[in-house]
Amino acid sequence: MAPTRTAEDRVLDALDQCIVRWGLGKVTIDDVANESHVSRASIYRMFPGGKDVMFEALRVRNTREFFEGMRAALLDSDSLLDLTVQIAVYATTELRNDDNLVTLLATEEATAIRELTVDGLPRIINVASAYLLPIVTAYVSHDFGVRFVDLVARLVISHFLAPSSLVDLGDPASAREFFAPLVAFIDLPVS
Amino acid sequence: MAPTRTAEDRVLDALDQCIVRWGLGKVTIDDVANESHVSRASIYRMFPGGKDVMFEALRVRNTREFFEGMRAALLDSDSLLDLTVQIAVYATTELRNDDNLVTLLATEEATAIRELTVDGLPRIINVASAYLLPIVTAYVSHDFGVRFVDLVARLVISHFLAPSSLVDLGDPASAREFFAPLVAFIDLPVS
DNA sequence: AGACACTAAGACGGCGTCTGTCTCAGTGTC
DNA sequence: GACACTGAGACAGACGCCGTCTTAGTGTCT
Structure with a gap:
C-alpha cells in the first residue's frame, strides 16, 4: 500500500491477480480495471496498443524480477x-x-x-x-x-x-x- | 476411470474442473466439451436448455452429495x-x-x-x-x-x-x- | 444384412461481450 | 486560469459464445 507504488505497478499487479484467478486466456481489460481500481481509459493510455502491450509489460517485469532475485542469490x-x-x-x-x-x-x-x-x-x-x-x-x-x-x-x-x-x-x-x-x-x- | 461412470457424470465432473480453473462466469460449453471429451452436441442433448440446465444439474448433484455425506456422518x-x-x-x-x-x-x-x-x-x-x-x-x-x-x-x-x-x-x-x-x-x- | 440409437464434428445465424478509440466532466497542481 | 491527469461512459467493429441443426461415422441389436 506504499503510495510510491506507481499506477503502472498497480495495474500489472492486478493483471497478475486476474491471471491467477481466471487464466491467461480469460482475462479482460475490464477485469484488470476493476481489480486495480484504475479506469479502462487510463489503462489504454498507460499501454498504448492495449491488451497485448499490457501483457508484454507484465512479462518483462516478471522476467526482470526473476533475474534480480537470481543476482541477489548468487554467491561468490x-x-x-x-x-x-x-x-x-x-x-x-x-x-x-x-x-x-x-x-x-x-x-x-x-x-x-x-x-x-x-x-x-x-x-x-x-x-x-x-x-x-x-x-x-x-x-x-x-x-x-x-x-x-x-x-x-x-x-x-x-x-x-x-x-x-x-x-x-x-x-x-x-x-x-x-x-x-x-x-x-x-x-x-x-x- | 470406472466405465460405470455415466457420460453425464463425466460432463459434470468436467464442469466442476472448469469452474475451479476459470471461475463460474468464464466457463463456456466448449471448455466443458474439451475437458470431458464429450462433444458439444451431446452436452446439449444431455441438458436440454443448455448452459443454465447443466449448471443447475451440477448444483443439484453437489447438494445431494453434501447431504449424503452428512447423513453418513451423523451418529445416533x-x-x-x-x-x-x-x-x-x-x-x-x-x-x-x-x-x-x-x-x-x-x-x-x-x-x-x-x-x-x-x-x-x-x-x-x-x-x-x-x-x-x-x-x-x-x-x-x-x-x-x-x-x-x-x-x-x-x-x-x-x-x-x-x-x-x-x-x-x-x-x-x-x-x-x-x-x-x-x-x-x-x-x-x-x- | 439392415434398422436403430447414439455420437463427434462442425456449419450456421443471432446475440452478447470485449476491444480500442473517443469525448467529456471532474480534480489537483502550478 | 492554464495545464495535466483521471474516471465514466458512449460508440462501432470485431470477436466469441450460444443454441440449433445437419452430416457422417460407430456399435448394437434382430
Missing part, C-alpha cells in the same frame, strides 16, 4: 563452472517452485510453452544477458559471454520443460557434471 | 437437540472447508452469495428435507419437521455467510447453547 564464484552451476540450479529451482507457472502449464499448456520458447525466449535471453553478462565477463570475453548466457538459458528452459533422465539441473552435483565438459575448454580461474 | 442421537447440533456442526464445518466455495466467495462474491440465498436456497432446503426429514421425524411430526429443517438450514447458511459474535455453529457446545431454546418446547426423548 571461483570459476565459470561454479557460476554456471549456481545459475542453473537457482533458475531451475525457481521455475519448478513457481506456482503460477506450474498451474499455467497444467491448464493452458500450449500458451505456457510458447511463452517459454518461440514467443518469450528472445526476451528472456535479453534480460538474462543484461543481468548476467557483468558477472560472466569476470571469466570470459563479452562476446563469448553473450553466447554462453544464451546457451545456458536455452538449456535450463529445455530441461525444465522436458526433464532429461541423464541430468537434473536442480541438483548442484548433477548440474556440475553436466556443465563441466561445456566450460572445460575456457574455464580459467581468476589467477 | 438421543434428542432433537442432539441431532440438530450434529447437523449444524457438520454443515458449518463442511462449508468452511469447501475450498471451491471459499474461493468462489473471494473471487465472485456476488454470484456465490446469490447461490446460497435467493437463487439456491430453495433447492438446498428441498434436498435437505429429502435427506433429513426421515431422521428428524423420529422426534417430531412430518409437518413440524419440514419447518424445522427449513429453519436450521437458513440459520446455518446465515451464520456461515455472516458469522455472529454470539455463537459459532461449528462448535458443538456453542451450537447446543444456541439451539437449546429453539427446540426446548418440543424436545421429547423417544420414550
Whole structure:
C-alpha cells in the first residue's frame, strides 16, 4: 500500500491477480480495471496498443524480477563452472517452485510453452544477458559471454520443460557434471 | 476411470474442473466439451436448455452429495437437540472447508452469495428435507419437521455467510447453547 | 444384412461481450 | 486560469459464445 507504488505497478499487479484467478486466456481489460481500481481509459493510455502491450509489460517485469532475485542469490564464484552451476540450479529451482507457472502449464499448456520458447525466449535471453553478462565477463570475453548466457538459458528452459533422465539441473552435483565438459575448454580461474 | 461412470457424470465432473480453473462466469460449453471429451452436441442433448440446465444439474448433484455425506456422518442421537447440533456442526464445518466455495466467495462474491440465498436456497432446503426429514421425524411430526429443517438450514447458511459474535455453529457446545431454546418446547426423548 | 440409437464434428445465424478509440466532466497542481 | 491527469461512459467493429441443426461415422441389436 506504499503510495510510491506507481499506477503502472498497480495495474500489472492486478493483471497478475486476474491471471491467477481466471487464466491467461480469460482475462479482460475490464477485469484488470476493476481489480486495480484504475479506469479502462487510463489503462489504454498507460499501454498504448492495449491488451497485448499490457501483457508484454507484465512479462518483462516478471522476467526482470526473476533475474534480480537470481543476482541477489548468487554467491561468490571461483570459476565459470561454479557460476554456471549456481545459475542453473537457482533458475531451475525457481521455475519448478513457481506456482503460477506450474498451474499455467497444467491448464493452458500450449500458451505456457510458447511463452517459454518461440514467443518469450528472445526476451528472456535479453534480460538474462543484461543481468548476467557483468558477472560472466569476470571469466570470459563479452562476446563469448553473450553466447554462453544464451546457451545456458536455452538449456535450463529445455530441461525444465522436458526433464532429461541423464541430468537434473536442480541438483548442484548433477548440474556440475553436466556443465563441466561445456566450460572445460575456457574455464580459467581468476589467477 | 470406472466405465460405470455415466457420460453425464463425466460432463459434470468436467464442469466442476472448469469452474475451479476459470471461475463460474468464464466457463463456456466448449471448455466443458474439451475437458470431458464429450462433444458439444451431446452436452446439449444431455441438458436440454443448455448452459443454465447443466449448471443447475451440477448444483443439484453437489447438494445431494453434501447431504449424503452428512447423513453418513451423523451418529445416533438421543434428542432433537442432539441431532440438530450434529447437523449444524457438520454443515458449518463442511462449508468452511469447501475450498471451491471459499474461493468462489473471494473471487465472485456476488454470484456465490446469490447461490446460497435467493437463487439456491430453495433447492438446498428441498434436498435437505429429502435427506433429513426421515431422521428428524423420529422426534417430531412430518409437518413440524419440514419447518424445522427449513429453519436450521437458513440459520446455518446465515451464520456461515455472516458469522455472529454470539455463537459459532461449528462448535458443538456453542451450537447446543444456541439451539437449546429453539427446540426446548418440543424436545421429547423417544420414550 | 439392415434398422436403430447414439455420437463427434462442425456449419450456421443471432446475440452478447470485449476491444480500442473517443469525448467529456471532474480534480489537483502550478 | 492554464495545464495535466483521471474516471465514466458512449460508440462501432470485431470477436466469441450460444443454441440449433445437419452430416457422417460407430456399435448394437434382430
